[in-house]
Amino acid sequence: MTSGAGDNPAAWERIAELADQCVMCGLCLPHCPTYRVHRCESESPRGRIALAQALARGRLGDPQSAQAPLDHCLGCLSCEGVCPAKVHYGELISSTRALGPPSSKPSALWVRRLAATDWAVRVGGWTHRVWSSLGSPRWFLPGWLAALAVGVPPARSAPTSNLANAGSASGNRWLFTGCAAAAIDQPARSAAAELLAALGISVTTHPHTGCCGQMHRAAGDFDQSQRLAKRLAQRLDESGVTQLLSLGSGCHAQLCRATGGGRVADLGRFLDQLPALKQARFRPLPLRAELHLPCSQRSDVKDTQSWRSLLSRIPQLQLNVINSGPSCCGAAGTHCLEQPETAATLRNELIDGLDPAAELLLTTNPGCAMYLRAGLVQRSSPRRVVHPVQVLAEQLELEPTDE
Numbered sequence: 368m369t370s371g372a373g374d375n376p377a378a379w380e381r382i383a384e385l386a387d388q389c390v391m392c393g394l395c396l397p398h399c400p401t402y403r404v405h406r407c408e409s410e411s412p413r414g415r416i417a418l419a420q421a422l423a424r425g426r427l428g429d430p431q432s433a434q435a436p437l438d439h440c441l442g443c444l445s446c447e448g449v450c451p452a453k454v455h456y457g458e459l460i461s462s463t464r465a466l467g468p469p470s471s472k473p474s475a476l477w478v479r480r481l482a483a484t485d486w487a488v489r490v491g492g493w494t495h496r497v498w499s500s501l502g503s504p505r506w507f508l509p510g511w512l513a514a515l516a517v518g519v520p521p522a523r524s525a526p527t528s529n530l531a532n533a534g535s536a537s538g539n540r541w542l543f544t545g546c547a548a549a550a551i552d553q554p555a556r557s558a559a560a561e562l563l564a565a566l567g568i569s570v571t572t573h574p575h576t577g578c579c580g581q582m583h584r585a586a587g588d589f590d591q592s593q594r595l596a597k598r599l600a601q602r603l604d605e606s607g608v609t610q611l612l613s614l615g616s617g618c619h620a621q622l623c624r625a626t627g628g629g630r631v632a633d634l635g636r637f638l639d640q641l642p643a644l645k646q647a648r649f650r651p652l653p654l655r656a657e658l659h660l661p662c663s664q665r666s667d668v669k670d671t672q673s674w675r676s677l678l679s680r681i682p683q684l685q686l687n688v689i690n691s692g693p694s695c696c697g698a699a700g701t702h703c704l705e706q707p708e709t710a711a712t713l714r715n716e717l718i719d720g721l722d723p724a725a726e727l728l729l730t731t732n733p734g735c736a737m738y739l740r741a742g743l744v745q746r747s748s749p750r751r752v753v754h755p756v757q758v759l760a761e762q763l764e765l766e767p768t769d770e
């Protein structure tokens with residue numbers, strides 16, 4: 368591993384500066400999922416900051432020894448949210464991992480490479496079904512490869528809405544599709560397109576936006592992440608996209624980084640501020656649901672209210688919000704493949720705490736949805752795991768047309 372004495376001294380100096388802001392109080396430790404599981408300093412934010420600092424100052428006898436604890440970080444940023452010294456942990460861990468070696472986990476590396484290809488759209492849906500039915504992250508890669516080997520029919524393209532009645536539509540607005548999420552997340556994307564259409568908003572769900580590179584960034588594969596972000600920005604520019612709606616909270620921050628941020632809008636926030644939605648009526652849904660707020664929804668989108676507010680418009684829906692505090696379901700990009708035991712512990716913790724009477728689990732991150740769904744399948748739970756926009760679209764009461 369490169370250290371402070373090696374290449375890029377300015378970047379290492381910045382890491383040292385960020386690490387110096389930590390007063391080592393330890394207040395973040397109880398909020399760190401990996402610390403809660405492993406109970407050792409090197410698996411805590413404070414321990415990782417100390418390692419980054421030692422690397423930056425060239426004080427670590429064996430720099431390679433820092434790789435595992437840094438790799439194990441979920442990037443949930445729960446620590447950053449509670450830090451009284453306002454340490455920029457996200458920047459610190461990203462920069463430190465960027466200067467270190469890429470992930471040593473070949474299975475996850477292959478998954479990231481596959482997910483970034485356009486034809487991943489073709490296999491994503493099948494992999495999802497295989498994984499969900501087998502219920503274990505161990506089967507994710509074999510499932511994916513099996514789907515490749517047997518040949519997979521093209522994924523059904525999400526509908527493209529170019530509405531004649533798009534009264535409040537303006538510009539060229541796209542719903543972001545992404546990598547394998549283009550297949551995995553298709554029900555949510557279709558629901559979003561239908562809901563927006565009913566509200567008079569024209570939106571295109573284009574099948575070729577491509578991967579944003581977030582999964583690669585989270586795993587420390589920064590070169591590939593930047594290449595994908597650049598490719599995405601180029602595609603959007605070439606197509607004259609003026610607004611990009613992000614459906615999955617996990618992609619939001621990377622989409623902002625890739626495109627400069629100005630034209631990216633989180634779907635929940637967008638809908639919650641939409642005058643047409645405030646006037647819309649929803650059919651009653653007399654059941655209990657739980658809203659899971661992924662780390663990315665809290666730390667990247669920085670919005671824990673919009674989906675609650677939107678869902679509160681549905682009469683008789685009893686909504687309980689989980690994960691409103693610092694936590695992680697364990698999915699964390701490809702972390703659940705690289706650290707399956709830690710991930711399973713975190714997922715079990717979350718599932719154990721669910722309301723047994725709730726029939727729906729709502730989450731805004733397709734990775735979390737997939738991982739939680741697999742955990743529920745393992746327990747033979749009939750609970751549906753869906754994006755909240757699907758419930759909104761299903762319950763929207765359409766005005767009768769004149770025809």
Ligand code: SF4
Pocket residue numbers: 398399400401402411412415439440441442443444445446447456
């Ligand atoms: S980002 Fe999450 S997993 Fe990583 S150190 Fe902070 S709290 Fe722990």
Ligand code: SF4
Pocket residue numbers: 388389390391392393394395396412413416446449450451452453454
């Ligand atoms: S990161 Fe913040 S909360 Fe955690 S030990 Fe350092 S100063 Fe304290």
